[in-house]
Amino acid sequence: MAVEALTTAHWAGVERIYAEGIATGHATFEAEPPTWAHFDAVKLPDQRLVAVDADARVLGWAAASAVSDRCVYAGVVEHSVYVARAAQGHGVGRLLLDALIASTEAAGIWTIQSGVFPENGASLALHRSAGFREVGLRERVGRMSHGPLAGQWRDVVLIERRSPVVGT
Numbered sequence: 001m002a003v004e005a006l007t008t009a010h011w012a013g014v015e016r017i018y019a020e021g022i023a024t025g026h027a028t029f030e031a032e033p034p035t036w037a038h039f040d041a042v043k044l045p046d047q048r049l050v051a052v053d054a055d056a057r058v059l060g061w062a063a064a065s066a067v068s069d070r071c072v073y074a075g076v077v078e079h080s081v082y083v084a085r086a087a088q089g090h091g092v093g094r095l096l097l098d099a100l101i102a103s104t105e106a107a108g109i110w111t112i113q114s115g116v117f118p119e120n121g122a123s124l125a126l127h128r129s130a131g132f133r134e135v136g137l138r139e140r141v142g143r144m145s146h147g148p149l150a151g152q153w154r155d156v157v158l159i160e161r162r163s164p165v166v167g168t
Contacts, residue, residue: 006063011039028080029145029154044063047064060087064112065077077104094130101161101163111160134157135159
């Protein structure tokens with residue numbers, strides 16, 4: 001297993017894994033994966049990664065985007081990590097998260113944050129193991145638009161990791 005920069009060549013695998021996550025109802029509010037053009041436009045180029053196996057199959061992906069265009073937030077990003085259902089429980093998520101942390105710190109980013117559904121215990125555990133902390137709970141912050149939970153209000157656990165080397 002190796003981590004590489006996520007490029008358009010990986011998009012079919014990334015899109016498939018994103019759709020798997022959406023289908024769980026516990027990964028995102030999104031109803032469908034974005035187009036490559038949209039993904040490419042909003043995700044930071046140096047913070048887009050894939051984990052691939054020996055046959056170059058995409059096992060998972062991680063990406064980050066700026067939280068604001070205000071200069072005071074230049075060191076704060078929001079991220080996502082998705083792992084193919086068949087690859088879960090094999091260290092793919094941790095490999096991607098560690099690589100994302102390294103890439104953000106190399107870029108001078110001091111805070112990585114995200115929102116995770118409370119039901120996504122595997123994601124919360126992964127992030128805790130990588131040094132993220134729970135900042136709070138946003139109650140009924142959004143309503144699901146799709147799937148078996150359509151119409152239901154959802155809570156989101158806010159998590160963050162502050163770099164011990166950047167912005168100290």
